Amino acid sequence: MAKDSGQSQGKRRIRGGRTHVRVALYMATLSSVRWDPEMRAHYQQLRARGKVGKVALVACMRKLLGIVNARRRDELASAQ
Template identity: 40%
Template sequence: MERNRLHALEHSVYKSKRELKRYGQRLKLIEKQLIEIEKEMEILVKNDPQLHQRIKHLESIPGISFKSAATVVGETLGFTGFTNAKQLTSYAGFDVVLKESGAYKGKTRISKKGNKHIRSALYMPAMSAIQWNPTLRKFYERVQPTKVKPMIALVAVERKLLVLMYSLWKNKIDYDPEHEQKKTARTEVLAAQDRSNLALTTS
């Protein structure tokens, strides 16, 4: 927000050199404090060996940094209170809702009523995943409806990352790309079988 304000001020007709200087100083202070806070987070996690190990499980996912993992764990209190992935995605605001009224049928969208900090923490990891994670890149390409609306598919990747983090945390294991690829392949085979069976029953 401060960067946006500085950018607007720099391109404003009326601007003050003193005000620009103050904005620059404010940004440097914020960046310094963010670094300090992240270091404090790392110390807190390292002081708890069990927590440290479980955070490492989440960091094994390509694209998930320490800060992203720690934020999700902190915002969910270590995934306590969730008995399944559906509850977790609903809490984060990734649950799908259908906008409709009477005979009107609208488009489906995510609710965004949940924890915005989790959604924010997973945005950049999702961007990274679709570039460097072959499994999630394939998933992204499959769910992307049109080239004009990539955000829909990106949100789907964020949701998948959150569910994956929940699974690794719960099972205390590292990310296994081969397991994910095999799981995706099995899903595609089952989907193809269902389509074939449906075609036979309707023919």
């Protein structure tokens, strides 16, 4: 919920989801952006488009989550 008053704007924060999972995903994304060339390129592309660092990092978190879910799906499919 935004708590804006005239010219003053409050900060927004993601509150949804499980805290431990979100923190673990954040830390994994930091490492991924630093060491994985594909994820680093994605992050730098977002930054070049003018996104703030944290916004670009959250976008990378979403991308990493999609990769993890796809790998898990493929593992379950091959196990059957």
